[in-house]
Amino acid sequence: MLIKRPDEFKVSEITPEAVFLNRREFMAAGGVAAAGLAVGRLDGWTVGHEPSNRLSAQPSQQDDPQTPFQAVTTYNNFYEFGTDKSEPAKNAGTLKPRPWTVKVEGMAAKPGDYNIEDILKWFPAKEYVYRHRCVEAWSMVIPWYGFPLRDFINRFEPSPKAKFVEFTTLMDPKQMPGQRDLVLDWPYVEGLRMDEAMNPLTLFAVGIYQKPLLNQNGAPIRLVIPWKYGFKGIKSIVKVRFVETQPLNTWQLAAPSEYSFYANVNPAVDHPRWSQARERRVGEFLKRPTLPFNGFGEQVAAMYKGMDPRTLY
Ligand code: MTE
Numbered sequence: 001m002l003i004k005r006p007d008e009f010k011v012s013e014i015t016p017e018a019v020f021l022n023r024r025e026f027m028a029a030g031g032v033a034a035a036g037l038a039v040g041r042l043d044g045w046t047v048g049h050e051p052s053n054r055l056s057a058q059p060s061q062q063d064d065p066q067t068p069f070q071a072v073t074t075y076n077n078f079y080e081f082g083t084d085k086s087e088p089a090k091n092a093g094t095l096k097p098r099p100w101t102v103k104v105e106g107m108a109a110k111p112g113d114y115n116i117e118d119i120l121k122w123f124p125a126k127e128y129v130y131r132h133r134c135v136e137a138w139s140m141v142i143p144w145y146g147f148p149l150r151d152f153i154n155r156f157e158p159s160p161k162a163k164f165v166e167f168t169t170l171m172d173p174k175q176m177p178g179q180r181d182l183v184l185d186w187p188y189v190e191g192l193r194m195d196e197a198m199n200p201l202t203l204f205a206v207g208i209y210q211k212p213l214l215n216q217n218g219a220p221i222r223l224v225i226p227w228k229y230g231f232k233g234i235k236s237i238v239k240v241r242f243v244e245t246q247p248l249n250t251w252q253l254a255a256p257s258e259y260s261f262y263a264n265v266n267p268a269v270d271h272p273r274w275s276q277a278r279e280r281r282v283g284e285f286l287k288r289p290t291l292p293f294n295g296f297g298e299q300v301a302a303m304y305k306g307m308d309p310r311t312l313y
Contacts (some may be wrong), residue, residue, distance in 0.1 A: 011210070014092035020086070024259065047202055064131070064141045064297070065141065066141045066142070066143055067140035067281070067282055067283060069208070071140065071283055072140055072142055072209070072217065073089060073207055073214050074090040076089060076216045077136075077230070077231070078216055079184055079188070080176035080178040080186075080188070080236075081095075081176065083178075083183060089214075089227065091178075092215035092216040093215065094174070094177060095170075095175045095215040095236065097213075097215060097220040098116070099115070100116040100220050101113045101114065101116070101117075101238065102114050102237060102238060102239070103238060103239045103240070104240050105241040105242070106162065106242035107161050107162040107244065108156045108158045108160075108242045109156070109158075109159070110155070110157050111156065116221065119221070123204070126145065126146070128143070128144045129144070130142060130201075131226065131294055131295060132222065132224075132233075133230060133265050133294045134229065134230040134231070135230065135231055135259070135271065135276075137275070137278065137279050137280065137290075138280050138282055139279045139280070139282070139290075141279050141281070143209055143210075144203060144207070144208055145204040145206055145207030145304070146204050146205035146206055146207070146224060147203065147204055147206075148202065149197050149203060149204050150197065150199070150202070152204055152240075156240075156242075162194060162243060163193065163194055163243070163244055163245070163246075164192065164193055164194060164242075164243050164246050164247055165194060165240060165242055166189060166190070166191045166239075166241040167189065167237050167240055167241075168187050168189050168234075168237065169187045169221055169236050170187065170236050171186055176236075184250055184254055185253050186252060188234055188235070189234070189249055190223065190231075190233075190247075190250065191243075191247030191248075191249050191261065192225065193246070193303075196225065196303060199299070199309055200299075201223050202223070203222070203223070203224040203277075204237075205223070205224045206219070206221055215236075217235070218233075218235025219237070221237050221242050223235075223237065226296055227264055227299075227300045228263045228264055228265060229264075231263065246261060248261075249261060258273070260313060262304075262312040263313065264304070265290060265291070266313045267289065267291065267310075268292070269309075277290060284302060
């Protein structure tokens with residue numbers, strides 16, 4: 001099984017002090033070249049000055065320090081660019097996030113091919129500060145820029161028969177050389193139940209730290225579901241499909257005894273090979289307790305009432 005055990009990461013690789021590089025410094029540091037992000041691609045970027053929309057589960061946690069930009073952009077899981085945490089930042093320069101089309105398919109009144117520039121115009125992004133809890137028991141606090149997935153969904157008028165939404169990452173081994181290795185069944189696929197997709201916490205993210213997503217974080221558009229383990233947050237999405245039956249997601253396909261469809265954060269249910277009770281915030285030494293639903297229980301627990309809890313994690 002591929003997802004590494006928590007004790008296999010070198011958390012010390014991550015700069016511990018708060019390093020926030022603004023865009024100019026970041027470009028000067030060569031980050032733009034490494035990420036394959038041309039300056040011209042920032043044109044049309046409209047999100048920087050939207051009012052902040054800080055959502056966090058508990059007031060005491062709203063002030064959690066945000067994970068430094070450098071850590072968020074150099075410690076990644078994006079197997080299309082390698083299985084080591086440092087590889088996506090080094091290798092994702094081959095991904096071309098423009099031009100980019102998101103195909104909307106399946107049970108909806110307005111299927112079609114939609115240009116990312118139009119998507120950015122239709123859905124102005126705002127800042128959402130969420131904790132990001134990986135199934136590998138590390139976490140970050142990330143100021144995402146994005147918009148509620150439900151706004152996107154409503155525009156395409158899904159049929160009431162559509163009970164799930166399936167998302168697919170780009171399939172192109174030239175741009176994503178890791179797809180030449182059969183470590184996963186490509187392309188990466190994820191799914192949400194319709195009510196999960198329509199929950200106001202669920203985002204389509206297009207940026208972090210007031211900048212467009214770097215390639216390694218899933219440019220130009222990715223999913224963020226803050227009460228679920230990070231692997232549900234599929235990156236570099238090219239297809240959204242409205243379907244009647246529950247889709248199989250990539251990690252469930254790869255290791256059904258270890259990963260499920262729902263993947264809701266639950267400290268009480270261990271991963272078969274490690275505990276989920278605690279998590280290491282990237283850049284910190286001591287572990288902290290993991291919260292049920294990553295702290296968003298009040299907003300989301302009702303969706304799972306009456307379900308067998310064993311199927312949910
Ligand atoms: N999406 C694709 N297409 N490929 C991946 O390998 N990894 C997932 C998720 N989305 C992954 C993906 C996992 S395991 C995690 S924890 C998050 O992305 C990591 O997001 P980050 O690198 O922005 O922190």
